[in-house]
Amino acid sequence: MLYTDVLVIGSGISGLSYALKIAQKSPEARITILTKADDEESNTKYAQGGVAVVTNFIQDSFDKHIEDTLRAGDGLCNREVVEIVVKEGPERIKEIVEWGTIFDKDDKQTYDLGREGGHTVNRVVHFKDITGAEIERALLEAINKYKNIQLLNYHYVIDLITEHHIPNEPFNKYNQNCFGAYVLDLKKQRIIKMSSKITLMATGGCGHVYKNTTNPLIATGDGIGLAHRAKAKISHMQYIQFHPTAFYSRRSGQLSLISEAVRGFGAKLRTASGEKFMHKYDEREELASRDIVARAIDSEMKLRGDDYVCLDCRHLDHEKFLEHFPNIYQKCKEEGFDMFKDLIPVVPACHYLCGGIDVDIYGQSTIENMFAVGECSNTGLHGANRLASNSLLEALVFAHRSAMKTTEKLNSDNFQYNKIDKIPEWDQKGMEVSKEMAILNYLRKDLQILMSDLVGIVRSNRRLEMAKQKEEEIYKAVKELYHLSILSPQLSELRNLVSVAWLIINQSLEQKRNNGAFYNKDLN
Structure with a gap:
């Protein structure tokens, strides 16, 4: 077993800024960041437009940004969260500039503010059309200055460790603790137990549950799939924003x-x-x-x-x-x-998932000691539809708030060490290395086609019922492969995509009115 104080799953703006904050506040804490690809690959990297934030208090105001966000969210935003993100945003932007991020300025050396759909004024700070890549660059450079942060590339999280992994431990899905994760080291091809006091899900989106997406290949809904199997509360999955x-x-x-x-x-x-x-x-x-x-x-x-x-x-x-x-x-x-x-x-x-793992105003999920920040989380900011360029701002604000709460928890030292020692090794005895990549590829494509054709921009009751039946068939096939095969990233990603599809379909069927990004032509 490998021990760390804080386990960060994901290396985008959420995970990196969260890790930096904890490293600054708790220099004695061991922080481990896991990413399944290289450290630069994340949804953050592909964010073009910029960060929506109030910097010009003559033409803009917090009230204007709040109202634009509420209007875009079509009645489902949590106003308290909207006010928190908008009002704390300028300070978070100031911090990433201090960490080395560059934003475009005009001749007067003030921010060259862009404007996007849903905004009533120009308020988007940006760097050319590669804002996300610039932020990612600066954060990675800042991370490298801290010796208590370890960033592990090509480490894929298989499952979160909660009570249900511990033999003879009473299982109550409403009172779960997270003790870390089982992690596949892709280079050494072995699954290791990684114990942590606090775990942060910062895994980004789930774009590849659809046939066409703006998301990078790594966006397979891993955090949501992991949280779903661990019985975390997940909601608003029906609100998929199509760019x-x-x-x-x-x-x-x-x-x-x-x-x-x-x-x-x-x-x-x-x-x-x-x-x-x-x-x-x-x-x-x-x-x-x-x-x-x-x-x-x-x-x-x-x-x-x-x-x-x-x-x-x-x-x-x-x-x-x-x-x-x-x-x-x-x-x-x-x-x-x-x-x-x-x-x-x-x-x-x-393009973007407006729902996800339910969290409070400090990013704490319904599983104790597990936080979620960024696109994999449902903070209540976006409601039924995200206002353009609010996502990077949300990531920065909630990474900060989660880091402050994490530091508070680390200082309290209230962790169940007796349970950590009971966690068993991952057992793959008797399983075979799957030689049927063709089957995995077929099932993944089949899932993407059904989601694109039946659960896309415009939905209907009949399409959703058909999707539910077809998803069940794919789920059974994936479950059989899982019980017979040694785990691979491809099989694990497919498991997560199937979970994401199930959540989107079922929460779409439960939806009784059209609003925001959700549209069912059978509803009025």
Whole structure:
């Protein structure tokens, strides 16, 4: 067994900033960060637009940001949480700047603020069109300065350790403790017990439960799958935000994101034949919230039988556009499209999960000593639909609050050491190394297709019932493979994706009205 004081699962903005805070407050604490890929790969890295935060108190205000967030969340936001995130945001931005993050400034050396859908004023701080990558760079450099932080690449978490893993221990799903995790060391191909006093889930999203997503390959809902098996409370999974403008490709998998900030800059949406259409759906047109724009695009594609719509940037100032979006422009060029000459084909793609592991205002889940921060958590900030660029701000604020509560817990020294010693080794005796990767790939693709076709932007009761039946068939096949095979990352990811799909489908069936990112055509 390996011992650590704090176990951080995930190396994006949530996990890294949380670890930094604890290292600063508790220099004697041992902090271990696990990531299943290399340390730079995370959802944070692919965040283009920036961080929504009030910095200009002349044109903007906390009240304006709060109201924009509540409006986007369509009545389901927790107002207390919204106020916490918005009002604590400026201080958290100041901290990551002190850690080395660079944001674009104008000629007057004030932040060059962008604007995205759902915002009534310009308030998004950014670095070109690679804000997430810049934040990730700065945080990793800061992490390397602390000797009490260990970052382990290529370590995949198989299961959280709670009472149900301990022989003869009474099991009560309403009174669970987390004691760490079983971890697969991918390089040494062995499963180890990792004991911790506090565990943080910072695993990001679940985009690859769908066929097309803007998320990186690592976004397979691992944190939610782990928490679901550990009996944590998980909610609002029916609220999947589809980004309106991902670059259209015939290939499944991660699609290139064309930031909402491009529409904030003035780009217009057109049908494949070149006609404008957003005026038919919302008076804000291209600057309506993401759920409205995504459904409008979906509607136009279905009405016309087209595979995509187009984004028109041809009328924009070329020099200023390249200054703001050099990487998006280059990516389109690599795909054979000049944004200044051509209409750019775009489609909605799974982008962001608005629900997740339920947490309180300090990031504490319903499992004792387990916190969750970032996209895998349900804080109540987003409600039924996320306001653009609020996610990185939420991650910073809740990482800070979780770190402060963690430090308080570490100082209290109230941990059940007698139970930790009872945790058994992971047993894979008698199991075989699966040689059937074709089966795993088939089941994963089958799951993604059913979710995309039956549980997508527009749902119906019949589609959801069909999805429930098909998901049950896939679940049974995966369960059989799990009991026969030595665990691999591919099999573990599939287990987690199946759990995520089950939660989305069942919570969609329970939903009785349309709001935010959720739309069932059988509901009025």
